Amino acid sequence: SVASNTSSARSSAIVSSVSSSAATSVPTTILLSPSMILPGATGNAYALVDEQNSTAPTTFWFAGWSAGNYPVEATIDLGREYTLTEITLYDANGMGLVEFSDGDLSHPQAVIVSDGLTRYLKFTSYPVNVTTRYLRVKKFDAANLNEVKLKGY
Numbered sequence: 001s002v003a004s005n006t007s008s009a010r011s012s013a014i015v016s017s018v019s020s021s022a023a024t025s026v027p028t029t030i031l032l033s034p035s036m037i038l039p040g041a042t043g044n045a046y047a048l049v050d051e052q053n054s055t056a057p058t059t060f061w062f063a064g065w066s067a068g069n070y071p072v073e074a075t076i077d078l079g080r081e082y083t084l085t086e087i088t089l090y091d092a093n094g095m096g097l098v099e100f101s102d103g104d105l106s107h108p109q110a111v112i113v114s115d116g117l118t119r120y121l122k123f124t125s126y127p128v129n130v131t132t133r134y135l136r137v138k139k140f141d142a143a144n145l146n147e148v149k150l151k152g153y
Helices: 001-022 045-049
Strands: 029-032 072-091 098-102 113-116 121-137 144-152
Touching: 029 072, 045 072, 045 144, 072 113, 113 121, 121 144
Parallel strands: none
Antiparallel strands: 029 144, 072 121, 072 144, 098 113, 098 121
16 A cells, blocks of 8 residues: 555656646747858858847848749758747748758658748748757748748747
């Protein structure tokens, strides 16, 4: 009887420790910086993450006007694995497809978010649930994508 009480107490301690651990996984802003853009991206991809605190970012990722330059890709290295819960982008002007995907090349990279950049001078947020260290951004034309912001834990 004492053994079963002890065992029962241990079980509830484990359960509560797991619950409290899960409760600490509150999504927060992941501060991005230009140094997180991996080498090899075409154009000034650092502009995707250079105005994290701006409410109206002005720099944008541009790889030239020639359609032959596109699509272009940039990979953001978050420095460690995160569970991403929200991807926010600032659509300045022009319309065109942008896709976000898991940039970890050790497994297939499914598209997480796809946006046609149809909102003029607006932030748009998408709820997501993906665990990765790398986020790949792929732009299919010269439409202006000015900033990317992330939340996660």
